[in-house]
Amino acid sequence: MSRADLDDLAARADATRVAVVGGGVAGLVAALDFAKLGFRVTVLEASAQAGGVLRGAEVAGLSVDVGAESYATRGGTVRALIDELGIGDEVVTPAAGGAWVAGLPGGRAAPLPRGGVLGIPENPFDPNVRRVIGWPGAWRAYLDRLRPPLTIGHDRSLGHLVRSRMGEAVLNRLVAPVTSGVYSARPDDIDVDLAAPGLNAALTRAGSLSGAVGELRGRSTGTPGSAVAGLRGGMTRLVRALIARLEELGAEVRTDAAVTALERVGDLWSLTVAEEQIEADLVVVATTEDEARRLLVPVVPALEPTTSTPPVVEIVTLVVQEPRLDAPPRGTGVLTAPGSHRAKALTHASAKWEWIADAAGPGVHVIRVSFGAQGEDPATAALSDDAAAMLALEEASALLGVRLDPASVRGSHRARWVQSQPASVIGRAEHTAAARGAIRAVPGLGAVGAWLSGTGLAQVVPDAREETDRLRRSALWGAPRSQE
Numbered sequence: 001m002s003r004a005d006l007d008d009l010a011a012r013a014d015a016t017r018v019a020v021v022g023g024g025v026a027g028l029v030a031a032l033d034f035a036k037l038g039f040r041v042t043v044l045e046a047s048a049q050a051g052g053v054l055r056g057a058e059v060a061g062l063s064v065d066v067g068a069e070s071y072a073t074r075g076g077t078v079r080a081l082i083d084e085l086g087i088g089d090e091v092v093t094p095a096a097g098g099a100w101v102a103g104l105p106g107g108r109a110a111p112l113p114r115g116g117v118l119g120i121p122e123n124p125f126d127p128n129v130r131r132v133i134g135w136p137g138a139w140r141a142y143l144d145r146l147r148p149p150l151t152i153g154h155d156r157s158l159g160h161l162v163r164s165r166m167g168e169a170v171l172n173r174l175v176a177p178v179t180s181g182v183y184s185a186r187p188d189d190i191d192v193d194l195a196a197p198g199l200n201a202a203l204t205r206a207g208s209l210s211g212a213v214g215e216l217r218g219r220s221t222g223t224p225g226s227a228v229a230g231l232r233g234g235m236t237r238l239v240r241a242l243i244a245r246l247e248e249l250g251a252e253v254r255t256d257a258a259v260t261a262l263e264r265v266g267d268l269w270s271l272t273v274a275e276e277q278i279e280a281d282l283v284v285v286a287t288t289e290d291e292a293r294r295l296l297v298p299v300v301p302a303l304e305p306t307t308s309t310p311p312v313v314e315i316v317t318l319v320v321q322e323p324r325l326d327a328p329p330r331g332t333g334v335l336t337a338p339g340s341h342r343a344k345a346l347t348h349a350s351a352k353w354e355w356i357a358d359a360a361g362p363g364v365h366v367i368r369v370s371f372g373a374q375g376e377d378p379a380t381a382a383l384s385d386d387a388a389a390m391l392a393l394e395e396a397s398a399l400l401g402v403r404l405d406p407a408s409v410r411g412s413h414r415a416r417w418v419q420s421q422p423a424s425v426i427g428r429a430e431h432t433a434a435a436r437g438a439i440r441a442v443p444g445l446g447a448v449g450a451w452l453s454g455t456g457l458a459q460v461v462p463d464a465r466e467e468t469d470r471l472r473r474s475a476l477w478g479a480p481r482s483q484e
Contacts, residue, residue: 009476013038016475019271019280020044021259021295024052025457026448026464027286028242029081031251033468034282039475041251042280044273046258046287050243053417053450056236060319060411062359064349064366065235067315067415070094070228072458079229081461085241090232094352097331101132101177102399103340109330109401112177115217117196119174120162122214129174137169145208156426158195159188165209177335181345183422183455184311185374186338195424232355262295269444282444282471286464288418289451293435296447302438308431310421310451314371314378316392317349317413323363324402325351334399342379343395345370364410367396374425378416385414423454446471 016039020031023045035041049055055067071078082088102109113121113128121129124141133141144165155161158179162171171187179187183195192199202212231237243253261272262283271278285292293306325348332352335345349366350357356366369392372378380388389412397404421428432452439447446467450456453463 010038012476014040016040016282017280018042018282018284019269019278020284020286021262021271022046022052022286022291022449023050023253023255024286024449025054025238025242026052026450026453026460027284028239028246028253029461029464030284030286030446030448030468031246031253032242032249033465034472035246035249035251037472037476039282039472041246041249042278043246043251043253044257044259044271044278045253045255046291048255050253050255051236051239054235054239055415056234057317057413057415059317059366059413062319062356062366062411063234064317064356065230066317066368066413067417068235068457069347069349069353069368070230070235072456073227073229074458075462077462077465078457082231082238082241085238085245087231087237087241090237091229092232092353092355093229095332095354097328097351099181099332100330100334101173101337102330102334103177103337104132104173105134109334109399111331112335113174116174117199117213117216118158118190119170119176119178120166120209120213121170121174122210122217124166124170124210132173133169137167137173140167141170141210143167144210147208149204149207155200156191156193157188158190158192159186161192161200161209162187173337176338180338180373181335181370183424184313184344184372184419185422185425189374189425190422191424191426191429194429230353259295262299264299282475283446284468284471285439285445285447286449288449289420290418292447292449292451296439296445299445300438300442302441303435308421309375311374311376311419312372312378312381313417313419314380314388315415315417316369316371316380316388317415318367318369318389318392318396318409319360319411320365320367320393320404320408321363321410322365322402322404322408325365325400326363329400329402336399341395341398342391343369343371343399344373346396346399348400367392367400369395369399374421380414385412388414420450420455423459440470443474444471 018034018039018041020027020043023043031041031043053067057066099112101112110131124138130138202215206212257273259271269280269283290306328351333347347368371380448464448467453459
């Protein structure tokens with residue numbers, strides 16, 4: 001490419017105004033990839049703080065994550081972004097304690113067995129598995145070895161597959177706690193081929209579901225939730241680093257800037273923010289699904305209004321003075337069997353992350369209690385903040401097996417999140433593909449975010465970069481733009 005061609009591309013980028021609607025990680029990453037090539041970028045975030053589900057707060061003098069606390073390491077894309085931003089030295093890994101499952105018969109709890117796929121065990125007679133599902137559950141699961149494999153077609157529903165092959169004990173005590181805690185979804189609604197690629201094919205080859213798990217485990221190591229990392233000081237460091245880099249590159253990040261309308265005016269986009277009209281050549285919508293469809297339906301003829309109800313999750317963070325938790329009673333966290341507790345999961349954050357333990361000091365612990373899942377309102381939904389904190393303390397006592405006195409609470413924080421539907425829910429892939437196709441048919445318009453990519457930074461980040469690259473190429477190699 002000649003110098004003249006490079007100068008022309010630089011001029012095109014400098015003449016192209018990009019509006020990114022939404023300042024979560026997807027929006028910030030999209031903005032960064034535009035700004036790096038010299039596009040004029042403005043991020044418009046409706047709330048008072050950018051970051052989306054990466055949100056921090058000070059609780060009893062400790063700065064902690066009150067949203068997402070880690071990222072999946074698969075693919076390496078999030079780590080590559082962290083290194084690009086110069087904070088790679090701050091990456092930390094969780095303690096090796098592992099998760100427990102609570103709500104077993106008799107009010108028991110036990111460590112979540114290692115070596116499974118989405119909680120499905122490779123060996124139902126393994127003592128760690130049998131401790132959870134009992135002898136009757138182990139013998140029922142063993143029937144999987146005797147049943148003929150499905151050789152025509154495959155089972156799409158994870159719940160139906162596990163129930164039919166291994167029985168209710170494996171489903172309710174091992175699989176459901178994982179899918180509820182990790183995906184906020186019921187096993188019956190999870191698409192096997194998306195959540196565990198290759199499992200159905202391995203079942204046909206191995207002749208049993210446990211054999212299929214063994215085959216997949218032979219290709220990969222780790223347990224549910226183990227292949228994650230975080231940042232010393234909290235995941236909000238990623239947000240701050242993104243914003244700092246954007247500002248270095250001349251981009252503008254505006255908060256308290258809710259976009260109430262989007263329309264096409266000639267060759268430009270017009271965005272309404274309060275009583276202000278902002279013009280842009282390119283628009284990237286990086287909001288929740290409800291908000292994205294509200295803005296886009298008027299300008300994307302083939303896009304339908306929202307038809308699904310995403311899970312609502314509340315996370316209550318407690319800081320307690322309780323030396324009995326210094327030796328973590330139940331690993332780094334606890335998942336729950338369906339219907340056994342009002343909370344769906346607990347994270348013993350000061351046991352999971354060394355940097356939190358160091359900041360808290362001896363005898364002080366940070367506990368995150370999660371409420372709500374797909375089709376289930378959080379048990380805290382109608383409670384005041386104080387009542388929600390007391391319910392979280394009660395649930396934490398039950399899940400950790402240590403009675404926590406209300407007088408031990410040094411501080412609490414409550415956060416409410418509307419989660420995107422997991423990408424692995426049956427029918428979700430077709431749903432989002434149709435939406436993305438409709439949006440991409442409109443020139444100069446794109447959309448990113450967990451509702452399209454699937455939840456988790458390991459999916460959100462590469463998806464945002466791919467969509468940004470598509471729009472950049474269109475802008476740089478499309479028709480020349482006039483200079484202002």
